[in-house]
Amino acid sequence: QFKAIFVHNIETGKSTQLTDGLSDCKSPVWDESGKYLYFLASTDFGLNTGWLDMSSYNQPVTRGLYCMVLAKNEPSPLAPRSDDEEEKKENGKEKKDSTKVEVVIDFDKIDQRIIALDMPLRDYQGLAEGPKDHVFVWESVPNQDGFTLHRYSFKDRKAVEFLKPIQFVTTSHDRKSLLYRSGDTWG
Numbered sequence: 001q002f003k004a005i006f007v008h009n010i011e012t013g014k015s016t017q018l019t020d021g022l023s024d025c026k027s028p029v030w031d032e033s034g035k036y037l038y039f040l041a042s043t044d045f046g047l048n049t050g051w052l053d054m055s056s057y058n059q060p061v062t063r064g065l066y067c068m069v070l071a072k073n074e075p076s077p078l079a080p081r082s083d084d085e086e087e088k089k090e091n092g093k094e095k096k097d098s099t100k101v102e103v104v105i106d107f108d109k110i111d112q113r114i115i116a117l118d119m120p121l122r123d124y125q126g127l128a129e130g131p132k133d134h135v136f137v138w139e140s141v142p143n144q145d146g147f148t149l150h151r152y153s154f155k156d157r158k159a160v161e162f163l164k165p166i167q168f169v170t171t172s173h174d175r176k177s178l179l180y181r182s183g184d185t186w187g
Contacts (some may be wrong), residue, residue: 005039005068007105018068020111029127029135032175034101036077037068038135040124062121065137065152065159071107077133077154078115090141111133117152119159128178129171136162136170136178146182 002024019025023041030037040063058102081137119137125147128136133154138147146165152158163169168181180187 005037007037016105016107018107018110019114024061024063027125027127029129030103031067031135032101032129032132034103035070035074037070038127039068040064040127040137041066057081060101061123063124064121065117065119065124065127065135067108067117069115070106070110070147072108072113076113076115078117078157085135118157119150119152129168129175136169136171138166149180 002021003026004021005019005028006015006017017041017070018037019041025039028037028039029167042061042063044060052176062108067077123139123140124137126138128138128149130136130151135146135152137150137152137159139150141164142146144165145170146167148164149162149166149169150159151162153160163180163182166180166182168179170179171177172179
């Protein structure tokens with residue numbers, strides 16, 4: 001009963017499985033750059049899949065946050081950093097980000113380009129797109145009405161608690177705004 005992550009090419013009509021099926025994967029989210037795919041995965045989900053007897057009732061499911069590097073020549077977002085200043089100007093002019101995103105996926109050995117991000121295994125329920133170098137993770141916390149929303153940052157390489165409790169969250173198309181519901185309040 002494990003779920004897997006697939007990608008579908010609209011031009012060719014072909015679907016390809018990205019995860020190996022050895023863990024329960026869900027909630028895929030594209031990085032703003034198109035270079036990475038974030039998702040949640042659980043390796044203890046199988047203990048909770050029984051339906052005929054009660055042996056699975058008290059088996060908690062935990063999930064981790066993962067990042068898939070889509071192109072084989074793309075560096076890991078967790079690669080060691082240089083202490084040199086980033087080049088901000090090219091020929092005396094500020095560099096400009098292109099608004100067009102091209103997603104390149106090299107399927108060969110893609111399973112070897114899956115990185116576990118530094119978040120403890122917990123009852124994560126879903127992901128929401130974030131601004132550049134960020135992803136939002138919502139967690140179900142026992143005895144809390146609603147979810148806790150965490151924001152993972154690649155710059156800081158850690159997650160921080162962002163909002164709680166929430167019942168719903170989504171981000172705008174440009175990823176600059178977040179809409180959430182907490183109780184009867186929308187923010």
